[in-house]
Amino acid sequence: MVYMVRRLDALALLVLTAVLWGAFLIELYQHQLPCPLCLLQRVAFTMAGLGLLMNLRFGVRPAHYGVVILSSIAGLVAAGRQVLLHIVPGDPGFGEPFLGRHLYTWAALAFFGLLAYCGVALMLGFLRRNLSPRRFTFPEKFIAIAFLTIAMANLVSTLLECGLGPCVSGSFGYHWLWPIG
């Protein structure tokens, strides 16, 4: 499975490299010079690429995915900020759209995709490791019980509020306890 993830990492790095080359060629051929926020997004893509490159060079490790995840979050923050800067209706946005979206919007989607990819790769790459269950320590047990309790409480309160329906009654309350009159 690790071997397959390694191949996927190579593919992800290829896509990421194509994204960077695409932006660079648009800069050269369409004379669409990048703004400071766009440049930061290019740095973030390159930082994320480092994590994938580490996987190819040193072997698949969670720490390398950590590099990709943190870099993608940094890039998503910059791209998301740029999307929000141009979100007002009537704002033409920065630069020419590409396939119907501006480059920073594509960048935000790409960073989101990288984060999703890391989740999948971590699940696939480390499926067979640390499988043996262990006992909770006392503080861990307390935290786990608090967690399970709030999960159950949310289940019960949602059941009481929404019943088994889609929760579209329009008036919010514990209708199973006190039905609407």
Add this chain to the structure above:
Amino acid sequence: MVLVLPFLTVLIAAWYIWKRRQRTATVWWLLTMVIYIIWFIYQSTNTLNLSF
């Protein structure tokens, strides 16, 4: 502010990966991240003289 700085540090990190020096590469990646965060805060909190 030298915006080209993170481009330099990230390239150095990539170079160290190429040279199989993982720890050094990670340190350079970390440095790039720190510069990135500083640059982003600068971009977000200062009035920039931009001409679109």
